[in-house]
Amino acid sequence: MAENTSPPPDMEKRPRLDSIGHPQEAIINHANDADEAMKAFEGYEGESLVLDEATSKKLLRKIDWHLMPLLCVIYGLNFLDKTTLSYASIMGLQKDLNLVGDDYQWLGSLFYFGYLAWEYPTNRLLQRLPLAKYSSFCIIMWGLVLSCFAAVTNYQGAIAIRFFLGIFESAVSPGFAFFTSQWYTKKEQGTRTGIWFSFNGFAQIFGGLVAYGISTGTAKNGSSIEPWKIVFLLTGLLTVSIGIIFLFIMPDNQLNARWLTKDERRLAVERVRVNQQGIGNKHFKAYQVKEALTDPLTWAFVFYALVADIPNGGVTNFFSQLIVSFGYTSQQSLLYGAPGGVVEIVTLIGCGYFGDRLGNRILVSTFGLILAIIGTLLIAALPLSNNGGRLAGYYLYQGSATGFVALLSLIASNVAGYTKKTTVAAMYLIAYCVGNIIGPQTFRPKDAPHYTPAIITIVVCLCAALADLVFIWWYCRQQNKKKAAVRAEPSYIKLENQEWLDLTDRENPEFTYTL
Numbered sequence: 001m002a003e004n005t006s007p008p009p010d011m012e013k014r015p016r017l018d019s020i021g022h023p024q025e026a027i028i029n030h031a032n033d034a035d036e037a038m039k040a041f042e043g044y045e046g047e048s049l050v051l052d053e054a055t056s057k058k059l060l061r062k063i064d065w066h067l068m069p070l071l072c073v074i075y076g077l078n079f080l081d082k083t084t085l086s087y088a089s090i091m092g093l094q095k096d097l098n099l100v101g102d103d104y105q106w107l108g109s110l111f112y113f114g115y116l117a118w119e120y121p122t123n124r125l126l127q128r129l130p131l132a133k134y135s136s137f138c139i140i141m142w143g144l145v146l147s148c149f150a151a152v153t154n155y156q157g158a159i160a161i162r163f164f165l166g167i168f169e170s171a172v173s174p175g176f177a178f179f180t181s182q183w184y185t186k187k188e189q190g191t192r193t194g195i196w197f198s199f200n201g202f203a204q205i206f207g208g209l210v211a212y213g214i215s216t217g218t219a220k221n222g223s224s225i226e227p228w229k230i231v232f233l234l235t236g237l238l239t240v241s242i243g244i245i246f247l248f249i250m251p252d253n254q255l256n257a258r259w260l261t262k263d264e265r266r267l268a269v270e271r272v273r274v275n276q277q278g279i280g281n282k283h284f285k286a287y288q289v290k291e292a293l294t295d296p297l298t299w300a301f302v303f304y305a306l307v308a309d310i311p312n313g314g315v316t317n318f319f320s321q322l323i324v325s326f327g328y329t330s331q332q333s334l335l336y337g338a339p340g341g342v343v344e345i346v347t348l349i350g351c352g353y354f355g356d357r358l359g360n361r362i363l364v365s366t367f368g369l370i371l372a373i374i375g376t377l378l379i380a381a382l383p384l385s386n387n388g389g390r391l392a393g394y395y396l397y398q399g400s401a402t403g404f405v406a407l408l409s410l411i412a413s414n415v416a417g418y419t420k421k422t423t424v425a426a427m428y429l430i431a432y433c434v435g436n437i438i439g440p441q442t443f444r445p446k447d448a449p450h451y452t453p454a455i456i457t458i459v460v461c462l463c464a465a466l467a468d469l470v471f472i473w474w475y476c477r478q479q480n481k482k483k484a485a486v487r488a489e490p491s492y493i494k495l496e497n498q499e500w501l502d503l504t505d506r507e508n509p510e511f512t513y514t515l
Contacts, residue, residue, distance in 0.1 A: 076199030088228035108440035114166025136247035142168035143239030181412035193409035194352020204341030277416035305431035313439020368402025417504030
């Protein structure tokens with residue numbers, strides 16, 4: 001609704017509730033700046049909107065077919081573009097750019113400095129600008145920047161490319177979480193987030209096979225440019241092409257989806273009413289930022305992203321060299337890294353599906369972390385001569401993403417109030433950046449081939465992340481009990497269209513945290 005308008009007289013007389021169920025002026029004032037979802041029902045006052053189960057399932061299938069393929073492919077490219085540096089590192093990049101000492105480690109970290117610097121601004125822009133159009137701009141730009149890596153001739157140029165790559169890729173994870181929050185109910189979000197995030201695994205398989213093919217093909221037949229440059233050109237230009245398709249197909253929200261009829265748009269909004277958080281609000285609300293900064297759940301999310309992504313930052317940039325340290329050749333490492341993607345796909349989709357099915361997304365996600373801890377201990381404990389066993393440990397480690405993805409989906413499910421949601425997403429991904437900046441520094445050249453300090457760091461961080469997940473599950477459970485008690489009070493009255501008032505999760509008594 002428009003800003004700076006007074007609520008109608010009849011609205012002023014309605015019950016007003018605060019987070020403990022008592023009358024309060026502040027909450028009804030949110031009606032002056034409600035969610036975008038309210039626009040779907042303007043002009044239809046008094047009309048009943050019926051959404052039966054059959055219609056809802058048919059609409060869900062239509063939404064899935066139009067959204068999920070694009071989200072999956074783009075997210076896969078997002079991971080592929082980050083890991084091209086790892087492939088290139090054993091295809092001649094380090095020699096051609098004259099990298100010495102810890103130069104390669106800093107190339108791995110510089111991506112996350114760009115990501116870190118732009119994460120909060122990009123979340124504000126995701127809120128303020130049309131979601132799909134801004135996301136498309138960032139996708140196309142990161143593809144162009146990645147392609148430019150093929151023109152780099154020195155370390156300084158590589159640093160610049162990695163920094164700007166981080167800037168443009170910083171919009172992807174929060175943007176996709178917002179898309180998921182807009183279009184899907186809480187019971188559907190864990191599975192969908194697991195599916196599109198699992199394309200990291202498909203990208204690892206695809207990238208490994210492509211890099212292996214380029215490496216062996218150029219070794220046999222030669223090429224006019226270095227093999228690692230071909231990798232950057234191929235992945236970068238592919239990203240640009242898909243980004244253009246994304247621009248024309250992906251809607252900003254239900255209200256401008258060209259592939260939905262006018263009635264289907266209203267129904268698509270109605271079906272997410274149960275989320276108690278609407279589909280978006282473009283106005284900055286300072287009180288929601290304050291709430292985000294004082295919410296224990298926010299800091300539990302931030303802690304998880306930090307400690308879980310120290311291992312991720314190291315392994316993502318060094319997995320090819322890590323596999324070489326197991327006793328395999330550089331070309332074999334490109335090929336043998338691919339099966340790790342299968343483990344990631346299975347664990348992410350499996351945990352997402354069963355988490356939603358069992359109604360316990362958080363505890364189910366601990367399965368992947370436990371696998372990762374076991375895998376890392378295998379790498380540490382087995383002798384260097386046991387190549388197969390250590391490689392199996394690396395594959396088990398690929399289950400580690402389940403907790404991160406579960407919490408990313410919980411930002412969509414468990415954080416309400418659009419300014420608060422963008423703030424928490426930014427803080428979560430800033431911590432993700434810091435972890436990924438630290439991670440590559442744990443893989444020091446002098447520690448090869450054992451990389452003992454890095455392996456110890458990974459185990460400690462994964463154990464801390466596991467404990468944090470258990471705390472988040474307990475805390476959400478306690479908050480649900482408190483909200484149930486509020487709703488049971490005789491004085492409690494639910495406001496009309498309370499779902500669309502852009503209330504935060506803490507101030508809305510109707511809001512239930514997903515476990």
